[in-house]
Amino acid sequence: MQAGREFVTIVSGVPRSGTSLAMQMLQAGGIPVLTDGARQPDEHNRNGYFEYEPVKRLAEDAQWLPALARGKALKVIYRLLWRLPAAAAYRVLFMERDPREVFASQQAMLVARGDAAANQPEAKLTAAIASEVHAAKGWMEAQSHFRVLSVPYAEVVREPRLWAGKIADFLGGGLEIEAMAAVVDARLYRNVGAAWNVQSR
Numbered sequence: 001m002q003a004g005r006e007f008v009t010i011v012s013g014v015p016r017s018g019t020s021l022a023m024q025m026l027q028a029g030g031i032p033v034l035t036d037g038a039r040q041p042d043e044h045n046r047n048g049y050f051e052y053e054p055v056k057r058l059a060e061d062a063q064w065l066p067a068l069a070r071g072k073a074l075k076v077i078y079r080l081l082w083r084l085p086a087a088a089a090y091r092v093l094f095m096e097r098d099p100r101e102v103f104a105s106q107q108a109m110l111v112a113r114g115d116a117a118a119n120q121p122e123a124k125l126t127a128a129i130a131s132e133v134h135a136a137k138g139w140m141e142a143q144s145h146f147r148v149l150s151v152p153y154a155e156v157v158r159e160p161r162l163w164a165g166k167i168a169d170f171l172g173g174g175l176e177i178e179a180m181a182a183v184v185d186a187r188l189y190r191n192v193g194a195a196w197n198v199q200s201r
Contacts, residue, residue: 005031005172008065008088009073011050012081012136013095014129018153019075021184022093023050025156025164026073028183029175034074047183050075058083078136089145091171094137097153099126160184 009031011022024047027033035050054064058080065074066088076084084090140146149170156163164180 005071005174006089008069008071008084008090009171010081010084010090010092011073011075011095012078012092013097014078014133016101017095017097018151018156019095020047020050021153021156022095022151022167023073023075024183025167025180026093026171026175029164029168029177029180031171031175032072034069034072055080078133081136082139086143086145090147092140092146092148093151093167093170094140094148095151095153099130157184157186 009026011019011026013019023033023035027050033050034052036052038051038053052074054061055074055076058065058076062083062085065085070088078094081092137148140148147170149167151163151167160181161177164175164177167180168175168177
């Protein structure tokens with residue numbers, strides 16, 4: 001762990017928004033990632049999910065997090081950000097992806113599993129997610145122990161070196177930027193929509 005990196009790095013966003021890629025980049029850059037490997041790589045995420053099972057139970061038990069995750073990166077779905085204990089400082093990489101791409105990617109995964117949730121209407125789902133994400137961002141902005149960097153997935157894939165540098169700067173520097181950029185594989189960017197043409201912010 002780099003001296004002075006006493007915060008917890010959180011990678012968040014909606015499912016299928018590039019959170020696993022961000023975790024992979026952080027690991028390549030030199031930040032230890034907190035993951036247990038319980039969820040194995042598959043055809044939908046060939047490089048792994050980088051999840052940590054106790055995160056799913058943050059609502060019931062979050063006491064472990066400040067000491068165990070400090071100086072490391074942890075993947076936390078946006079719906080659980082409110083459950084992060086105030087005893088730690090957080091820098092959040094919030095992954096952004098075109099809602100249509102997120103829906104298409106989630107649907108493909110659900111269809112492959114034979115899950116009836118694949119039949120839910122796109123407009124209703126994307127509207128609900130947008131509302132929840134807006135609330136999560138608003139909440140984080142009001143927290144003095146949170147700093148947030150929005151990371152557009154399409155731009156990371158298009159300009160990995162640029163975004164590796166931005167992420168490294170946000171996290172205090174000292175990361176292997178070239179190694180971070182090298183793990184980005186544009187061939188894994190599927191369900192591509194209008195986000196590919198998004199302009200730099």
